[in-house]
Amino acid sequence: MSRRAVLAGVGHTEFGKLAGRSAWHLEAAAAAAAVADAGVQPRDIDGLLTDPGPAQGVLDGITPHFLRLGAQLGLDPDYAGSEILGGAGSVAIVERAVLAVEAGLCELCLCVYGDSALSAPGSFAYGRGDEAAFGFFGAVGLHALAARRHMHRYGTRTEHLGEVAIAARSHAARTPHAQKRQPIEMQDYLASEFLVEPLRKLDCCLVSDGAAAVLVTTEERAGDLRCPPIRILGHAQAHSLSTYASSDHFDRLPAARCGPKALGRAGLAPADIDVALLYDCFTIVVLLQLEDYGFCKKGESGAFVEGGRIAPGGSLPVNPSGGLLAEGYGGGMLHVIEAVRQLRGEAGERQVAGAETALVSGHGLGMNTHATLVLGS
Amino acid sequence: MPAAKPPLPQPDVLTTSFWNACRRRVLEISVCGDCGHRFLPPGPCCPRCWSPRLASQESSGRGRVDSFAVYRRTYHPGMPAPYVVALVELDEGPRLISNIVGCAPEEVAIDRRVEVRFEAADGFSLPRFALGHGKESAKGGNS
Numbered sequence: 324m325s326r327r328a329v330l331a332g333v334g335h336t337e338f339g340k341l342a343g344r345s346a347w348h349l350e351a352a353a354a355a356a357a358v359a360d361a362g363v364q365p366r367d368i369d370g371l372l373t374d375p376g377p378a379q380g381v382l383d384g385i386t387p388h389f390l391r392l393g394a395q396l397g398l399d400p401d402y403a404g405s406e407i408l409g410g411a412g413s414v415a416i417v418e419r420a421v422l423a424v425e426a427g428l429c430e431l432c433l434c435v436y437g438d439s440a441l442s443a444p445g446s447f448a449y450g451r452g453d454e455a456a457f458g459f460f461g462a463v464g465l466h467a468l469a470a471r472r473h474m475h476r477y478g479t480r481t482e483h484l485g486e487v488a489i490a491a492r493s494h495a496a497r498t499p500h501a502q503k504r505q506p507i508e509m510q511d512y513l514a515s516e517f518l519v520e521p522l523r524k525l526d527c528c529l530v531s532d533g534a535a536a537v538l539v540t541t542e543e544r545a546g547d548l549r550c551p552p553i554r555i556l557g558h559a560q561a562h563s564l565s566t567y568a569s570s571d572h573f574d575r576l577p578a579a580r581c582g583p584k585a586l587g588r589a590g591l592a593p594a595d596i597d598v599a600l601l602y603d604c605f606t607i608v609v610l611l612q613l614e615d616y617g618f619c620k621k622g623e624s625g626a627f628v629e630g631g632r633i634a635p636g637g638s639l640p641v642n643p644s645g646g647l648l649a650e651g652y653g654g655g656m657l658h659v660i661e662a663v664r665q666l667r668g669e670a671g672e673r674q675v676a677g678a679e680t681a682l683v684s685g686h687g688l689g690m691n692t693h694a695t696l697v698l699g700s
Numbered sequence: 701m702p703a704a705k706p707p708l709p710q711p712d713v714l715t716t717s718f719w720n721a722c723r724r725r726v727l728e729i730s731v732c733g734d735c736g737h738r739f740l741p742p743g744p745c746c747p748r749c750w751s752p753r754l755a756s757q758e759s760s761g762r763g764r765v766d767s768f769a770v771y772r773r774t775y776h777p778g779m780p781a782p783y784v785v786a787l788v789e790l791d792e793g794p795r796l797i798s799n800i801v802g803c804a805p806e807e808v809a810i811d812r813r814v815e816v817r818f819e820a821a822d823g824f825s826l827p828r829f830a831l832g833h834g835k836e837s838a839k840g841g842n843s
């Protein structure tokens with residue numbers, strides 16, 4: 324009988340400004356929390372995959388991140404590595420752990436995201452090669468191009484982006500560990516300054532210190548653990564690396580290819596998803612994903628988010644813990660963890676009633692990378 | 701106090717020819733010697749058929765705004781806001797990131813015709829674009 328992987332223990336640190344604790348300290352704390360959640364011992368870990376955040380980067384000199392963290396955690400695993408997929412990295416390492424566990428390469432794989440981007444901005448580079456000569460700095464400029472095209476093609480309004488920002492804060496208000504718990508209203512959103520028009524400060528994700536970890540193991544092994552296992556119903560990756568050469572790079576995310584593959588493996592349609600954990604580095608990316616995953620038709624995401632449909636109590640709650648916009652920048656691993664908590668039914672005040680299926684996405688770099696997990700209780 | 705300088709291009713083995721052409725006020729695009737595909741940025745092979753037989757061609761320097769973003773916050777002291785970054789689609793097909801200059805940000809719109817305007821910058825010549833007066837491109841963009 325083939326081995327089936329499941330998500331077991333999850334854990335994370337606080338998110339926000341955590342002065343005096345390096346990314347290494349935070350990652351070790353998140354790993355310890357995940358191990359405690361599962362009721363296993365550090366010596367049981369036989370796989371290590373890491374997604375170092377943008378400020379610390381994947382290499383320290385020539386030393387890859389997983390090697391330094393593995394040494395600090397005293398691990399000699401059967402399987403190890405780090406991914407460089409930007410914001411798709413956390414979902415991608417969980418997917419890679421699923422593949423490794425199902426292939427028998429390891430049995431209890433620790434997946435870790437961590438960064439200290441607020442306290443130690445480190446290698447954050449604003450320039451993008453020759454494009455820096457034209458002042459094209461940062462991910463916000465890139466996503467502003469996508470937002471402008473969406474507005475032009477479909478009549479999407481600034482208030483539609485605002486709905487996404489407002490929903491994120493109302494979710495976070497119900498999340499004790501969230502970095503920004505203060506609710507906002509449309510007038511607050513419209514008063515938010517433009518950074519790179521049409522994107523405002525409130526369209527952008529937070530910058531955070533923090534770390535998060537997830538354990539992947541076999542269904543069989545999970546029977547001995549103290550936490551209920553969460554099933555992997557489907558997974559996929561898709562990437563768009565040609566960037567400007569592709570005429571629809573800013574209009575359609577690789578999610579449009581990833582979603583049907585992951586949902587198809589799960590035997591589910593978008594309408595079967597109870598809770599969506601969509602990578603939300605910028606509000607526009609949530610709108611694009613609602614379309615590209617098929618939660619609504621292309622071009623109709625603006626109307627879709629009106630009336631609080633993705634907010635608490637809406638028909639498709641998106642990022643019930645607040646996401647990157649309000650919970651904290653957890654690289655996507657916090658999205659995986661929130662899906663696990665929702666499916667376990669342990670999300671407290673923000674619990675989506677009867678949540679049995681979740682879709683988790685990661686999106687990264689120059690709108691180039693994408694990864695999807697479909698999970699079930 | 702001297703004004704801060706903006707970042708400069710960093711020519712490498714693939715892009716030196718492009719930046720040298722800019723100094724001659726030529727906007728150079730790469731052309732595949734086998735399939736005829738025209739592309740930017742320059743690369744080691746044709747991104748469509750992987751042929752290593754590459755040539756270059758002078759672009760008309762005319763195109764359309766595919767999208768644009770208005771920087772309202774200053775991220776680099778050498779590039780004070782506001783300024784417009786645009787994704788320009790040349791009439792020959794390739795797209796590149798540049799600036800729209802010589803107008804207020806409010807005048808820029810998707811599908812507006814633009815024409816290259818070379819601007820000197822510390823030993824380089826940067827291909828920026830100004831709004832043109834021609835009709836909108838026959839292709840009408842991707843809209």
Ligand SMILES: [Zn+2]
Pocket residue numbers: 732733734735736737746747748749750751
């Ligand atoms: Zn070719």
